[in-house]
Amino acid sequence: MPGMWWAVGAAVAVGLVSAYLVWTAGRVQRLQDRAELAARALDAHLLRRAAAAAVLAERRYGVELYAAARIALDARPDEREAAENDLTRQLRAVQLDPTDPDCEAVIAASRRLALARQVHTDLVRDARAARGRPLVRLLRMGRGREWPRYFDIDDPTLSAPADVPTG
């Protein structure tokens, strides 16, 4: 009965295709979730660095650094990348003394921010690559959710890695 084999073959093919579709949909969703979590972590580290810089500016370095930190804290989403880069430039312009706890807080916050930025960029790239696949677009698997956005800032690392405290 060749007709029956044909039917079995078709059923297997449909099963495989739907398994692949379910798997792909899950993959897109998982990558999207992860990119959003990374964005939240990045946001937290940006705030932490700006706050640490504001504390330091109040005590030591004065108006310009304080203003840059305030602007970074209050920036609207579309101005935020520029404001954060400006803060990085201001921090690089001052001499930070790693033995001072306030300076050390800023250096550590910058180091953690650099890691969060790195992770966020990688995860956004993965998520966007998955959403950009032709099949995913055709079936509109990511609909209802915004495309993950890159956050394009300069590397905020302030000092050589050798300055990690040993104590």
Add this chain to the structure above:
Amino acid sequence: MRIGIVCPYSFDVPGGVQNHVMDLAEALIALGHEVSVLAPADEDSPLPPYVVPAGRAVPLPYNGSVARIAFGPVSTARVRRWITRGDFDVLHVHEPLTLSLSLLAVLSARGPVVATFHTAITRSRALAAAQGVLQIVLERITARIAVSALARKVQVEHLDGGAVEIPNGVAVAKFADAEPLPGWPGECGPGTGGTLGFLGRFTEPRKGFPVLRDAFVALAPRRPGLRLLVAGPGEPDELFDQFPAALRDRVTFLGLVSEPDKARMLRSVHLYVAPNTGGESFGMILTEALAAGTTVVASDLDAFRRVLDGGRAGRLFPTGNAAALGDALVELLDDAPARAVLTASGDQVVASFDWPVVARRVLEVYAAAIEATDGRVIDEEWVGLG
């Protein structure tokens, strides 16, 4: 923090990745974390208490040498059981793109996964061909670490992603406290004596042994008591045939040495010489020599210049120039205070490579990975649905 580390290669055979994993695990434990290391090994082989054996490893030719790895359904089951039982906050795999436990662990786990890339192999064609498969592996990794600038470059150029560069650590105390071999390093004064050291495969051209040999052969007749201590894989005949008969009794060959003996060897010489002519991506051995408190004389390669802080922590000589090396050797052997100045700077340099410092940087990467994922490391159906 509960940390699960996967080592792809068997601990039965010494190797860079295995040493890295062991030192990292011990440093993390010393910082108060709970660490479990999964590695290929027999159930009955002697292992440190934090290592969980994942079964026999089979030899497989890989990257120019033979790697002992574990792969297959039995290994997969063990990896998954280890992940389930471990209840880890973070999973740290090494060399996840080799056919190994690391790859299995990445494919079996969901949650914060950190991966360290050690080799800087540029298998660009193979990587490009397998990009679709690689993507599935890579997108399960939350954060990537590269141990050298070169390894990081491979990440950026061929694997389409960034990586945090964290150098290999050095267990400074193990080297600083090692006991010199009996009778070494011996006398060293102006115009007389002194011991030179070389460690590595003396037959490999890039290690530059002929440069050191030429300098030694030119120097030895003029300087009584000058000795050369060589350690590394190779046949003794091949080594001694390179020297004139009259000088052979001033050359000592140790053969392949264990980690503890390597530390002792480095403590047994006045000058450690790294005459490499290229290809060295990081210069691990230099940091180890510095940790042993031995003065280093090295080729003026980028990697070496970086480790030696531009020449502040060790003497650099023009790469491949035996005459210049000879001059540097005489000068430093005659001048004990100059050697002391270099080793004092070396102590400062090596402090930033000390494992506790490096382990803290790795912990920061763990924290970043945990923040970017929800929950702990969980076992999941292979490349599972949903």
